[in-house]
Amino acid sequence: MPVLFLRNIMISVNWRNQIDKIRFLFNSKRESYFLFYDILGFFPHHIQYYEHALLHKSIAVRSQKTGRLINNERLEFLGDAILDAVVGDLVYSCFSHSHEGFLTNLRSKIVQRDSLNKLAVEIGLDKLIKCDLPSPTHNHSLCGNALEALIGAIYLDRGYSYCKWFFENRIINRYIDLEKLARKEVNFKSKLVEWSQKNKIEVSFELIEQFFDKHNNPMFQTEVLISGISCGYGVGYSKKESQQKASEMAIKKIRKNKEIDSLFFEK
Amino acid sequence: MPVLFLRNIMISVNWRNQIDKIRFLFNSKRESYFLFYDILGFFPHHIQYYEHALLHKSIAVRSQKTGRLINNERLEFLGDAILDAVVGDLVYSCFSHSHEGFLTNLRSKIVQRDSLNKLAVEIGLDKLIKCDLPSPTHNHSLCGNALEALIGAIYLDRGYSYCKWFFENRIINRYIDLEKLARKEVNFKSKLVEWSQKNKIEVSFELIEQFFDKHNNPMFQTEVLISGISCGYGVGYSKKESQQKASEMAIKKIRKNKEIDSLFFEK
Incomplete structure (x- = not known):
């Protein structure tokens, strides 16, 4: 993706954040908006997508619009694919001379369940998940699935470029050392x-x-x-x-x- | 993704095409540009990405810039993930009340090897692939892989939104009946x-x-x-x-x- 385009996204994120900060101070859901801002690095446009991403299937919430029961599984389906694309692009650009077998391996180390679960906890997503399980911490895929659903929510709310910006700037750059991970062998x-x-x-x-x-x-x-x-x-x-x-x-x-x-x- | 954004992409595609048509008439590679235009519905900005997408690993082509041998396998890695995301988004939007199991199934029917091979032949990509095999038609994954690599090329050249526009307008709307495919059971x-x-x-x-x-x-x-x-x-x-x-x-x-x-x- 052209560098100029990504730079424009960054400028746009910073510029929008200043306006949104003032705007959401007077919103009835300001607490939610600021919670998501801390995780995302930008304010949601449509906060219902993000709330939806945190609804585990164990909790039955009825949509106000359609009356149907909703959970985050559809958003997880969407986010899973977007995440593969985003991480695929990142490893493709970072390792410009590596073979596709190496790239596939490296991507799977980042998007594997264990890794996504850890990342979800590191950004504090685990505390926001709504579920009705006797011991949610024992459900190993719960946090990683919510992270995927969050990517799905960003995609619907702001589009692909924001998903890429979020994963690169708020996840990879903060928690993952790509070079080190590339050398790590999974046992x-x-x-x-x-x-x-x-x-x-x-x-x-x-x-x-x-x-x-x-x-x-x-x-x-x-x-x-x-x-x-x-x-x-x-x-x-x-x-x-x-x-x-x-x-x-x-x-x-x-x-x-x-x-x-x-x-x-x-x- | 917002409807307005996608409409803007369509207007931008049509508007750019008119200017590019005149511009590429005087280009030394005009034949190549117009060949790709027929397939893509827009003119490439960087034609080398698209040429690269059609290089099967059986043919050894050396990069003029780096001197390395190149083929379309890295672009195929990238395009494969982008395609999953694009098709995931399309089925998510088209079947707004369907369960994620249904969506996963439907997407895999579209992106499975056989289906991609057929689509690649239908858009005429098979005639442009450069390979050095005794019987290329017997290599079943060759055409589908080239189609994935083409998506990777579009992504690098024009970004995600053009990949979505291409697959929706030039492939799904022309060759795939989503409702019929959803009902079809794979034996x-x-x-x-x-x-x-x-x-x-x-x-x-x-x-x-x-x-x-x-x-x-x-x-x-x-x-x-x-x-x-x-x-x-x-x-x-x-x-x-x-x-x-x-x-x-x-x-x-x-x-x-x-x-x-x-x-x-x-x-």
Whole structure:
């Protein structure tokens, strides 16, 4: 995106903020407006989008306009995609000579559930979420989902460029060291083992095959079994590498497929 | 995004096109400019982005600026995310009361590989792709990938709003009936069987378990095996539904994980 355009956005944000600060001082919802200002770095135009983004599905709120029950799941759908685009653009620009495999990896480190949950807590979004759960802190995706929904709200309220401005200036520049993150290797095996211990589910690794590649290097294929069910496998130049890849596949499967997740938790 | 903003984009596209038409008549690359105009509905500002989007990795082109070998894979990474955001926004606005599960499904029907390949051919992008393959038409992802890279090029050249304008006006409104597509059910089982026959790989379905849900309805769990390896399973209220879900999981696994794909093709 042209630099001049982004500079214009910044000038526009600063200039609008001064006017809005005076305007919202006399608004009946001024407390809400200023709370969101602290998080966003600008004032909402339509505060109902942001309020909507913080409604977890456990709480039933009826829309005043349509009479339907509303929660933040639709906004989360929208925000999830916008976030991928925004982070995709940022890593594309920052690492101008890197291969797309590296970019995909780096983006997924930023937008993965754990990372978004932490970021949501760091910007103080967790305190504003409205939910009706016995132990909301145990619902691991709640905060990250609300952050995605917030991006969806910014998009509807101010458009794509503000989403980019927000994520770059209020999140990345404050909480993420891109260079450091790029070098960080995710240990999928330990993540999977941690998950299995927490949920008391058996996880085992089985070496299926050992063979040689075309250059005669030894290769290993490992299968990961969760409660005896095959949930992923990986091929690598060491047992460790193959276990790491198998774990990555199993984690993705668990995270993406709510059906599997509930299947295991029901056990 | 505000309607007024989008109307302004449309006026701006029409107005700029008239000036650009005269300007590019005297440009040495006028043929290229007019070719892209036919596809995009507007003239490129920086034509090199668009030329870059059409370079398949099989062809080695060296950048005049950096001296590095370039292809369209990085632009494809960028365009893929932008496309998800654009289509996400479109289905979110068109189906204002639909559940996010429905929206996710509908979006994936539009952005899935087969669909993007067809769209790329319909807008005539396939004829412009530069590649060095013995039978490019057999590379199924080539056209769809180029379309994603084109979206990446539009994003870098003109920004997000033009990507949205392009996909809405030049693709969705011309080639996709959203209401009809929303009703269309994807038959994952037949897709998987088709793939197995084509690649001569054995696929089998095994009923693992039959049980009852809490309301005493019978339920089925099916596992799908590809070459004897477990590649997915599904739970449903009929055998057909459970096979359908298991096939969907296996297809996703094959498509997302190039390692698995190559593993099967090597057999």
